[in-house]
Amino acid sequence: MRDDFDRPLWRRLVVNRFVVVLGAIALAIVGWNAYVASYSGGRVTGRVTDTAGEPVAGASVTLWVLNFTTYVEKARGVTDADGRFLIINRDSHNLQLAAEKAGVGRSRRVPVRLYFRAQDVELREPLVLVPTSQGGS
Amino acid sequence: MRIRSALPIWCFLAPSLVIFLLYRVLPLAWNLVLSFQDWSPLKAARWVGLSQYEEMLFDDEVFWQALWNTVFFIASAPIAVLLALGLALLVNADIRGRNIYRTIIFISYPLMTVAVAIIWRWMFEERVGLINYVARSLDLVTQPIPFLNSFQWALPSVIAANTWQMLGFYMIILLTGLQNIPENLYEAAAIDGASARRRFWRITVPLLKPSLFLCFVVGMLNSFTSFDLVYVMTGGGPGRATELLVTYIYKLGFVQTRFDYAAAVTVFYFALLVAITWSANRLSGGNAGAVERD
Amino acid sequence: MRRYPRWPIHMALLTVSVLMLLPFYWVVKTSVSGENIFAYPPSIIPKSPHLFYYVDAWYYIPFARYFVNSIVVSSIAVVANVILNAMAGYALTRDFVGKPFVLFLFLSCMMIPFQATIIPAYLITGRLGLLDSFWGLALPQCSTIVCIFVFKGSFDAVPRSLVDAARIDGLSEWRIIWKVMMPLAKSAIATNVILAFVWSWNNFMWPLIVTRSADMQTLPLGLARFLSYQEDTTGALYAFCVMVLAPGVLLFLLAQREFIQGLTSGATKG
Numbered sequence: 001m002r003d004d005f006d007r008p009l010w011r012r013l014v015v016n017r018f019v020v021v022l023g024a025i026a027l028a029i030v031g032w033n034a035y036v037a038s039y040s041g042g043r044v045t046g047r048v049t050d051t052a053g054e055p056v057a058g059a060s061v062t063l064w065v066l067n068f069t070t071y072v073e074k075a076r077g078v079t080d081a082d083g084r085f086l087i088i089n090r091d092s093h094n095l096q097l098a099a100e101k102a103g104v105g106r107s108r109r110v111p112v113r114l115y116f117r118a119q120d121v122e123l124r125e126p127l128v129l130v131p132t133s134q135g136g137s
Numbered sequence: 138m139r140i141r142s143a144l145p146i147w148c149f150l151a152p153s154l155v156i157f158l159l160y161r162v163l164p165l166a167w168n169l170v171l172s173f174q175d176w177s178p179l180k181a182a183r184w185v186g187l188s189q190y191e192e193m194l195f196d197d198e199v200f201w202q203a204l205w206n207t208v209f210f211i212a213s214a215p216i217a218v219l220l221a222l223g224l225a226l227l228v229n230a231d232i233r234g235r236n237i238y239r240t241i242i243f244i245s246y247p248l249m250t251v252a253v254a255i256i257w258r259w260m261f262e263e264r265v266g267l268i269n270y271v272a273r274s275l276d277l278v279t280q281p282i283p284f285l286n287s288f289q290w291a292l293p294s295v296i297a298a299n300t301w302q303m304l305g306f307y308m309i310i311l312l313t314g315l316q317n318i319p320e321n322l323y324e325a326a327a328i329d330g331a332s333a334r335r336r337f338w339r340i341t342v343p344l345l346k347p348s349l350f351l352c353f354v355v356g357m358l359n360s361f362t363s364f365d366l367v368y369v370m371t372g373g374g375p376g377r378a379t380e381l382l383v384t385y386i387y388k389l390g391f392v393q394t395r396f397d398y399a400a401a402v403t404v405f406y407f408a409l410l411v412a413i414t415w416s417a418n419r420l421s422g423g424n425a426g427a428v429e430r431d
Numbered sequence: 432m433r434r435y436p437r438w439p440i441h442m443a444l445l446t447v448s449v450l451m452l453l454p455f456y457w458v459v460k461t462s463v464s465g466e467n468i469f470a471y472p473p474s475i476i477p478k479s480p481h482l483f484y485y486v487d488a489w490y491y492i493p494f495a496r497y498f499v500n501s502i503v504v505s506s507i508a509v510v511a512n513v514i515l516n517a518m519a520g521y522a523l524t525r526d527f528v529g530k531p532f533v534l535f536l537f538l539s540c541m542m543i544p545f546q547a548t549i550i551p552a553y554l555i556t557g558r559l560g561l562l563d564s565f566w567g568l569a570l571p572q573c574s575t576i577v578c579i580f581v582f583k584g585s586f587d588a589v590p591r592s593l594v595d596a597a598r599i600d601g602l603s604e605w606r607i608i609w610k611v612m613m614p615l616a617k618s619a620i621a622t623n624v625i626l627a628f629v630w631s632w633n634n635f636m637w638p639l640i641v642t643r644s645a646d647m648q649t650l651p652l653g654l655a656r657f658l659s660y661q662e663d664t665t666g667a668l669y670a671f672c673v674m675v676l677a678p679g680v681l682l683f684l685l686a687q688r689e690f691i692q693g694l695t696s697g698a699t700k701g
Contacts, residue, residue, distance in 0.1 A: 017685055093486050113483040117490070145604040146527050149518035153574040154533070156515070160571045161540045164551035171550070224447060230440050240687060241448045247683045249633045251651040252672045253657060256454045259461075259669075267457060301451070306694070313695045348661065362546045365635040368657055382547045390550045391640060399550050407547040414542070 039120045042090040046123030048083045048099045048107070055083025056129055058099035064109070065092035083126070090118040097127065105129040165407065171400035178396070189401035200402065203385040207361065210299075211413070212379065214356030217300040218349065221307030228308065229315045239312070243305030250302070254369035257298035261285050283358045284406055285371050291378045295363075295370055302366075303359060307352045315341070315349030330415075350421050354414065361410055380408045455676075462673045465666030478698025487667035488657075488674060496646055497653035504568045504638075504649060505631045511573035512627035513620060517580070519610050520619075541576045546636065553640050563643040565670070572631045578623045581696055585619035586612050622693035625686045650675055 013019070048059045059079045064071035077087040079099070089095060093114040100106030107127040114121060172189050176182040193200050224242060228235050245253070260267045261284040269281040284294045318341065326336050364383045367373060373380040373388070386406060390399035462484055464477035488494065523534070545552075552571060553562075561567030589612055597611045613620065635651040642648050648656065654675050661668055683690060 021685060023682070093490060094483075113481070113486070115482070115486055143527050146522045146525055149522040149604070149608075150533060151521040152515045153579065154536075156570070156574045157536070157540045157576070160541045161470060161548060162536075163555065165543060167551035167554070168547070224444075227440050227444055227447075230437075232440055232444075233435050238444045238448060240684075242451055243691070244680065244683060245451060247629050247633075248676055248679050249635075249651055251633075251635050251654050252676050253454075255654065255668065255672055256458050260457065261453060264697035267453075301454070304451070309691055309695060329570070335609070352688055358544060362544045364546060365651075368635075369658065378542070386546070387636070387640075390553070396550055396554070403547055403550060405494065410544070410547070 036116050036119075040116065040118040041120045042088045042118035043120045044089050044095070044097070044112070044123075045088045045121070046085060046097065047126040048079045048085065048101075048129060049126040050104055050129045051131075055079075055126075056099075056101055056104055057081045057083055059083070059085075059099045059127075059129065060102070061085045061097060061099045061127070063087050063089060064096040064098075065089070066094035067092075071096050093117050093119070094110065097123070097128040099129060101129060105131040148347065163412070168403045168407075171397050172404045174397055176397045177394070187281070189398050192398065193401055193405065199377055199380065199385060203380045203382045206378070206380055207382045207409075209292060209358040209378045210296060211357050211362065213296045213300075214360050215353060217303055218307050218311075218352045218356055221304050221352065222311055222345075222349070224304065225311035225315055226310045229312060230382075239309070241375045242308055245304070246306045247301045250365035251369050253298065253302050254366045257294075257301070258285065258370045261294045286375050288375060288378045291371055291375060292397075295367055295379050298367055298370065299360070299363060303356065307356065310352050310355075311348050314345045348420065350417075353417060357413060357417070358410075361413075382409075446547060455644055458669050458672055458676075460474075460497065462666055469594075472583060484670035485674065486668035487665070491661070491667060492653055492657045492671065493646070494653070494671070494674065497648055497650045500565075501632060501650040503565050504572075505628050507569040508572040508629045508631040509522040509624055511569065512575065512578060513623050515574045516538040516582050517608060517613060517616075519579045521586055521604075521612060523579070523583045523584045535575050537579065549636065549640055552637075556641060562641055563647050565647075567641050567647070568638055568647075569631070570636060572627070572634065575627065575630070578626060581619050581622055581693060582616065585616040589615050596669070613632040616687065618692065621686070621689040623694070625682075625689045626693045629679070629682070629690070 010068045016057055033043050042065065046061075048056045048061065050056050057079055061077045061079065063075045063077070064073075074091065075087050075089065077085040085099075087108045093116060095114070096109045097112055097114040098109045107129050110123070110125075110127060112121060112123070155209050173184060173186060174182045175185045175188075228238050228242070259265075261269075263269060263281050263283040263286065266284070268284065269278075272278045273281065282290060284290045322340050322344075323336055324342060331339070362383055363381065364387065367381055368380055368387075371379045373384050382402065383406070386402050387398050389395050389402060460477050463480040463482070465484060466474065466478060523530070556562055556567045556570070559567070561570065593611060594607060597607050600611065633651065634649075635655070638649045638652050639655075642652065647654075654671060657668055657671055
């Protein structure tokens, strides 16, 4: 412990390794909480397209959430004219999404993992509807 | 010594004394009393003399297995101390970055033993553990060894994990001891023509005796009381292959709620500890292994 | 000094360092990528690292609750330790009737490991009505003999003239401790704080015995409970391990000197 009495007391108390490190951690925690609070609308958004890349309107999108060890269906949404959908999720951080439309096809189940519950997230890749008449899934 | 000022002194001592009396001295006495009774929280106590001890010594195989495992664990402590001695000698050498090496080797000691147990439990895993992977890559074995599920390998695996955690601690103690040996002793011996080996055996080892003794005692105590590691890593199993006296006492008291029998085993446990410490003290020449001045 | 080649020493120490750090690296790697839980052979570099196991660990088990519990219990233990040990250490620097007896009592209590006292300690805590409470968790850890002797050694080094001058000035014994002794015993206080904190933070057996309800558990208990729920089938367990180890490692790196000093100044609990 440096006992140099030349430095004023407040400097000795503030500029030491504990205060600096713990203070930085506290700041980081506060900053993170602020970020979480401002982005926690629970909005899950994305697009649905077909295999040609054209947006599909009126497709139904299903949201599953992880319940202990299995995924349970939680909510549904419908795409608008641009093929975009919006579902509200506040329950879980581990989701799956799939879309389907009669006559066009269905997409595979896409896993979506969040950093915190009710995080606003937008899917980077669209859900691609693949025709199911090939007899597979 | 003024009587007037003795009262504040006792007031200062009182809180600590109360805690130690309550949580160290009283429990010892209570254990002793309880071991001669047949008691449970729901009924009154009944004196039964030595029958708890009879059951422990003659009817209880688990007790003997736990005793054997504990002794085996304790007997492995010197190996770790010797390894640490080698490390201390290396770190004590005049090299750059010795503090970094010291920190790296010591960092395992202040960690939560539960976390260490989980890490090592997985490293010893049969299918995907790192130890098996290395052994198979080096062609030491053809089949993976189920370390924590086999009767021969379970206890050595726990001992290996314990050694990893304690190595840094022993090294620090021995390093301090090494650094307290005056340089001029070595120089004088070198001038007199003593070889490095002689300097080691005639100067270093005798002057390290107190530190070595301390390491052995602490190592023994650590092996004796190693509940966390065993409980999380193997739970005492497979069968009772890693059951130590301390885990057995816990299970008797808090799983089977046989407080009276657990007290008897605890009395034996403590007596064994005292006996081992006392004989270690005698074997090292008495006086806690201090160096004799001639 | 005889010259000897340095590089073999470096080689040996580097090997040992790698062996000592390998478990850490492996845990962090698994917590970040989740491979090697089912897959074999393991890979050295994680293939597609992600932080989602940490999110899982945060939500599966109430990490925040356990963390707060651990902090509260450790804080009580640390504050109580500093106060009680300083008082007892100061008392031991004075001569008084019965001092040899008290010294003998303390030294022999050092020989009694906590594990030899668990059954009666549990019964006593029950009688005191402190089961499943913060005070019940902290009480046995509120004073340690090693730390008493650390304070005693530090107080013995204070020159008597200072103490006598304070007494002539009319300070009571209590104020002597806080105004004269403690400011000069900074390293003893630091050692005390670090040792008491680490011992109570890592304590697993006593919370295991004393807690009954799930939300009074401390961090080590939470970790063991996670293991028994999920076995080792998920990377979240290892993320939890890392989350639990990180404060310990951080604290150690910050307070290395005090920690090592405290340990080498006497035998320890281990």
